[in-house]
Amino acid sequence: MAEYDLVVLGGTIATASDTFQADIGVRDGRIVALAERLDGGAETIDATGRLVLPGGIEGHCHIEQESSSGIMSADDYYTGSVSAAFGGNSCFVPFAAQHKGMGVTETLDLYDSRAAPKSVIDYSYHLIISDPSEAVLAELPKAFARGVTSFKVFMTYDLMRLGDGQLLDILSVAKAHGALTMVHAENNDIIKWTSKRLLEGGYTAPRYHAISHPALAEEEAINRVISLAKFVDAPLFVVHVSTPEGAELVRRARQAGARIFAETCPQYLFLTREDLDRPGMEGAKFMCSPPVRDAATQDALWRHVEAGTFASVSSDHAPYRFDETGKLMGGPNAAFKQIANGMPGIAMRLPLLFSEGVVKGRISLNQFVALSSTNAAKTFGLSPKKGTIAIGADADIAIWDPNETRTVSLADQHDAMDYTPFEGMRVTGWPRTVLSRGRPVVLEGELKAAAGSGAFVARGTVDLS
Amino acid sequence: MAEYDLVVLGGTIATASDTFQADIGVRDGRIVALAERLDGGAETIDATGRLVLPGGIEGHCHIEQESSSGIMSADDYYTGSVSAAFGGNSCFVPFAAQHKGMGVTETLDLYDSRAAPKSVIDYSYHLIISDPSEAVLAELPKAFARGVTSFKVFMTYDLMRLGDGQLLDILSVAKAHGALTMVHAENNDIIKWTSKRLLEGGYTAPRYHAISHPALAEEEAINRVISLAKFVDAPLFVVHVSTPEGAELVRRARQAGARIFAETCPQYLFLTREDLDRPGMEGAKFMCSPPVRDAATQDALWRHVEAGTFASVSSDHAPYRFDETGKLMGGPNAAFKQIANGMPGIAMRLPLLFSEGVVKGRISLNQFVALSSTNAAKTFGLSPKKGTIAIGADADIAIWDPNETRTVSLADQHDAMDYTPFEGMRVTGWPRTVLSRGRPVVLEGELKAAAGSGAFVARGTVDLS
Amino acid sequence: MAEYDLVVLGGTIATASDTFQADIGVRDGRIVALAERLDGGAETIDATGRLVLPGGIEGHCHIEQESSSGIMSADDYYTGSVSAAFGGNSCFVPFAAQHKGMGVTETLDLYDSRAAPKSVIDYSYHLIISDPSEAVLAELPKAFARGVTSFKVFMTYDLMRLGDGQLLDILSVAKAHGALTMVHAENNDIIKWTSKRLLEGGYTAPRYHAISHPALAEEEAINRVISLAKFVDAPLFVVHVSTPEGAELVRRARQAGARIFAETCPQYLFLTREDLDRPGMEGAKFMCSPPVRDAATQDALWRHVEAGTFASVSSDHAPYRFDETGKLMGGPNAAFKQIANGMPGIAMRLPLLFSEGVVKGRISLNQFVALSSTNAAKTFGLSPKKGTIAIGADADIAIWDPNETRTVSLADQHDAMDYTPFEGMRVTGWPRTVLSRGRPVVLEGELKAAAGSGAFVARGTVDLS
């Protein structure tokens, strides 16, 4: 009998701190040996000349989720997980959205029914809370008991937003249970007040979406929610930071001893307002909230990526097709308020970050691992099972060809979308193979895993040291 | 016929920039001559050895005003103006409070009926807006037309507070008419959330008032309202800043080009939490919002006073007697939420600032004039009639004995109160005489003016250069 | 006999805090009356429709001064003072430069012999100290006794620069006598190290001068000298600040309670590197130290001007003709190190600041007065005799036509130069008449004063509140 179910041979392994050459021995889905030379694999994968990295963990994506206005994302747990896997991810944590009137268990059961039969990689959920009634707050411990240890709350969107008092409620309940609160931080009133005036003035094109979500709206909200988190001494994770001022607030709070974490997203590093300004409805493809900004913002955000302000770079994959099921649901000339927010990117997050980060010398390979996998694992309670290559960890592994050069195309996304906002960009470095608990999900660019082969991962309390 | 109705002889005059010896010639209530030697006064006042300053302008005081919970301030326009005059002021700008359901003209008419028959010094109002309905917004130009060119809004107090969108409405209307928006900035939800928990826990003593109004609540709100003002490029005046972080936000916004102004108050410079912590209900005398803080905060606020962060030091005179008409309205053991907020100080603002500021060498005499009078005149549209000693200006003059030393006592307040929070402090420098448009209101410590001798001052648009 | 030697009629007077209409009565060179209407002037000047301002005080100019390399400035005390007067100044404070080996009294006597017979406006000196030997330090009280209460020291230029220990010596001696230390702050080693490499590489054109004086060199030196001043708690005045980072250091130090003051100059507000980059030796006309920077720097410095970071805007008039007596002394192809640093501007400082500051709405008329005159008077111990229009002050008055529009030309400079760096700029607002102690120096654009009619002003200890 073979000592290992699988041996990955000859690759260059990188963790968040180290880079070394070793073979990896996998048994029962876990890494059980690392050595200069391992024999005895029932199966082997030759990784010579390749980088062997912890599989990516996608911490921010919208999969088979209804928006508050009722529109369903284009990707379900099958296409979403397949796209994630082709993009170098072996695990993801989409949202389970509690809409008004829904209970906690009801919500989680619903998402289990969506994910379990379809996902090809492991998954958990962040529980969106839009209605923190007494009843819902009382039911939250059931979420913790199931291993759902992070919440997401919104400071904007009329049907989702919580007031400051509700944020304090959530933050303090989360803290009491070792859970993490994630927040979409934009000032709702600034957005509404501005949108009203823009629409009244006939400014309806996609580009006015960005004008109605000014940088000030994000900065104000980030400052406010950090104040609330500091007041109750609770950990906080600010999603999709799009402004250097917002990043700076996060950094300063952490320097002052608060446990404040944040991510940014590829759209803020790789796209700008010029994309949104494309003629006609074309700009709708580049609409997201907060909106893409400008080149100076990109530079400043990169500097925060380099300096360690952000725990992760996440995709905020929010797939709405450029047709009447998605972006154009409000018609071919819909005003920006009738156009679904969000864009796809779950397959491009890591190739873009690798190419522009590692290959261009902005970040080290170890930083790439931290930003793409390890920090998410620690922040979201997936550690030590996920997020690294170490003895005892799940064999969630991405094998990259660091030299492969590609032009971004829709075909490479493997999602249910009809466009990619990154179309035509050139990247160097590509994930060829992704293993989930030792099983090949993607092997040299071929899908190998069956729908439903991924499993729910019960998460622990957060490690926010 | 005498050339001057009055000549003030031999004093040392100070303005916000200059100090010089001169006689002052007054005719028809205005300063018409300044000279080394003036003859020909029908009346004379000998100011030899005295400081001759622009009369103080009190920009923040609550006179004959019902609070949102219905409690009437102890001082009416007679006692309030008399106390102000004894404290070196020749003009004040109390609030005209629009409570829910009241119209703008209705509100101003009401306050005219209160002030006109009683005030011994000139006055105007800041119009408090608690209900910016369409109808009220439409009526605002009538306020401007009457010369009421400043609003006050609240971010806290359930019956007064405006949401961020309403703040944007007010800021943009005010800006369009050259008017100024003043704001009480504290985060309402932090205060309510904390108060609820404190009261549930049985923490009802006055000292818990301060705990329910943490520094973070002020800092957050100041940051937010500055963001809103910057967004619509409107001028803003932040009242009663009690934290150095709040002051720093004001300073930084102004450095960045925004027209953001602020005041602090004697309670934050001269009192601390130890006063509030006095046993029993005694602490209620020192309750105000935002609350008094600590010694380190005092030091830091003084540094902001010295460095020019604050336009004014105002009293926030909010007189509630220490009896069942005021502080003890909720009973002798009322929880802090049932105790009226605010303390008197209109007569002590200037002696305290002079003694601790000028005499102790922290600020120059010219800075004292700016902080006590000139800046308020400019900020609130009273300039050039008020706020300085210059040709053409109203003869609003305070004559100080810079050497007189006093121990603060209730008797010297001349208000309708039964306590002063500054009781027993020692001050050097005292206003002996106050002229309003050349008429003696207080002459060598004696009241000379009749009720109703003060007049309403129509104000212009604000000078915020 | 007339009551007044002179009455200035009907003008709009502005001080650093006030603006008002009044006549001014002058007797024995001093302002003795301000009134709505003054009769009885032996002479009168009609200022109807004009601005009547305190005469400008030029606090930074090089007049009849040998540079450390021995080159004499083009302007002597006659042409220099005439040019200053045409530019709206009634007083100036050039440098008296102690070069190595010279004594204090010797230096001051030398400059008295230069100024007394020639100056048409009042003057004092800042004493440059390049050699703070024991003997020189011991002689300094004689400077104070003569009314020279400010020093200038250099952190760069091999023949002038002092080490940090010497700076501590000067700062502490100055402080002990109520005197002020002024400093040219650039890091000498950065400049030398870079210049050497540039010259070795053949980069000799004027534009490389700016590259050898990077912004970092100024920022470092300002930070260092502020540290030294804070260490001995001495007041400090940083001359010709050319970087917003430098200005910010000054502002932060003052906010922290240190008495740190600064000026900027027209070249940093109105010229840029593009001027220096002009072809051939043309760029030499725009060489000064620190060098002119770029448009973003200009904007940021203006914001500091507006927000009150700078006490003054001074000219740093350093006139070297564009011929072999000045800029081209090293020959027509001299390397930048052989080209004299500095440019003229004493006549343009105020028209430029008025036009771009007041007329364009960046600063108020009162700020203009403060920046051009009042603050210099206070900072340099000329107050209360100079720097304002008030009873008892010297009748040093500039009468401006606020509407006159001019194109800057050499002819309007009235100096000994053969170029002006501001040639061709359009300005609105022009000083028509300048009075010095009541005497017309320039009257409606005509020179009226004789050489030597200006007088040395003994200065007091500095007012740095």
Next chain:
Amino acid sequence: MAEYDLVVLGGTIATASDTFQADIGVRDGRIVALAERLDGGAETIDATGRLVLPGGIEGHCHIEQESSSGIMSADDYYTGSVSAAFGGNSCFVPFAAQHKGMGVTETLDLYDSRAAPKSVIDYSYHLIISDPSEAVLAELPKAFARGVTSFKVFMTYDLMRLGDGQLLDILSVAKAHGALTMVHAENNDIIKWTSKRLLEGGYTAPRYHAISHPALAEEEAINRVISLAKFVDAPLFVVHVSTPEGAELVRRARQAGARIFAETCPQYLFLTREDLDRPGMEGAKFMCSPPVRDAATQDALWRHVEAGTFASVSSDHAPYRFDETGKLMGGPNAAFKQIANGMPGIAMRLPLLFSEGVVKGRISLNQFVALSSTNAAKTFGLSPKKGTIAIGADADIAIWDPNETRTVSLADQHDAMDYTPFEGMRVTGWPRTVLSRGRPVVLEGELKAAAGSGAFVARGTVDLS
């Protein structure tokens, strides 16, 4: 034949990013296998219940080094390396000090002759340069060729200090060769100027040493040297940062994209001015430069440790005995200037950091590994051979009992000293065993290695991503 020379069994391994249970297989001094279970070790060490960490790397210590004033440190390479090993270190990088007149090769040969026969752990040197003459600069490539890829320079001490131009020389040469410049940053003139006045005034006790080295002197120098490094875009490592302002400067520079790194030391985290203030000469034991500060400084520095500002916590072990060979060389009543600076601590650095950092919950175990070993390996070019537990790395391992509690005593230091400044402190967590390339140096508290068994490590260019 056994597969492994040594297997470490059953321990909990931690790297800078991961914590996991595994056995470690060592062959030929390197880690060749990590597995859940390893058999086949010729030798085994049972680490059950223990932490198995990368051996500490001490990056700042003075061993067998003459100070510039000629005093030899008490520890030679034998006692120094033994003490280091007992303190959990498997590698150290003392200084090779070039004093004036010495060549580069001469200096390194001298230190080789000291270290090679004595050290029990691996070692390299930072080359101190006190005399960067043309000849010395020309010889530097020989140091790089030998694998000495870091310099140390001083901004203070008359016999050691370099001017800013010399610093630019060193920084740019180092950068060109991928080497790192380390700097002792204090303003020399402030120290000298102050010391002179203190000594003249008779203030000679050890406590005045601290007064002559104010925080401002460090802050100024750090700002200056960072400016220099930024100017030539060279990496820089600031040693023994003792002020939060200094740490903040480092952090801000890195945020702005500069490659600026820093360390702090146990003395600044665990000792204060109160120690220095002990009566008589006792305070001399606590003298070091920069000096120990106060409790508020400690707190702020800890926050920087937590937030990742510092790459390392290093000992700055500078052992001078409390007798006439060391501290008292100048006699029993020597003035502070005659007392040797520095204190021992090479054996206590890690136990103190573990106990107060990890056990008290301020930092994670992974941060401890980074601060004690991994970051030093990366920063100083020892990576990937040293500084982690990974396949291919040297088997430099420290095995800790996380629960062992000790009271700090001289006996546990194993150095040549007669005191420890940390005497009597209580620590939890103790290094029991240290392996160097698989060889036991200390085994369960017993010294096992012979003098000279450590080896020189040629270092590579620095990894400063």
